[in-house]
Amino acid sequence: MQHSSTHRTPAARRRRALAALAAAALLATGATACGSGDDGTGEREGVAEVSGTADTKQATLLDRPFDKPDLVLTDTEGKEYDFLEETKGKPTLLYFGYTNCPDVCPLTMSNIALAKAELPEADQEKLTVVFVTSDPERDTPEELGAWLKGAAPGSVGLTGDFATIQAGARTLGVAIEPSEVKDNGDVVSTHGSQVLFFSPEDDKAHVLYTEGVTAETFEADFPKLVKGENP
Helix, strand or coil: CCCCCCCCCHHHHHHHHHHHHHHHHHHCCCCCCECCCCCCCCCCCCCCCEECCCCCCCCEEEEEEEECCCCEEEECCCCEEEHHHHCCCCCEEEEEECCCCCCHHHHHHHHHHHHHCCCCHHHHHHCEEEEEECCCCCCCHHHHHHHHHHHCCCCEEEECCHHHHHHHHHCCCCCECCCEECCCCCEEECECCCEEEECCCCCEEEEEECCCCCHHHHHHHHHHHHCCCCC
């Protein structure tokens, strides 16, 4: 939850300044818009069963944890990345989005990066953050790498075949649709805004975040998540 007080610690001011700079820089990269995350028919895909708080700005605990998707894609160095193997036994955050997204994607990734930076160095090395593009036709390894350096340094960026990415996202209840060109020329990639956390204990996603989660929430939760605990 955002604080309304004008008195902030130096660390808090630094985090907000970095978030603003990152968002401003990334907003300038394109005029496309993130989609609503439905499947194009007005129906929601893969609705997860949840428990705990109904506040979407907090973590949601899943009654039925998701298995990790079997995704073999290409990282920002152009090398094959087997998501199951590379993240096995590691605390892992997974988010689907695209580099030309003007709002949700850069804000979400910068919030994650800012919160991760507050962890002790050893825990920062443990926490793997993976960003999978929903717009692989435009998001080449080079484009992803350059974007992540500004949005979330140290994160893993993955691209590849759209059908493979879409199928993997659907196993997690995340809807992704092919990019489309609007009448005004904007290219829009429709994708769900969920951030999923996979526990190092069993490699399953017990925790889900939706749009609107703040850096402060991630910062409060990450120390527990890294240990395999629920927030």
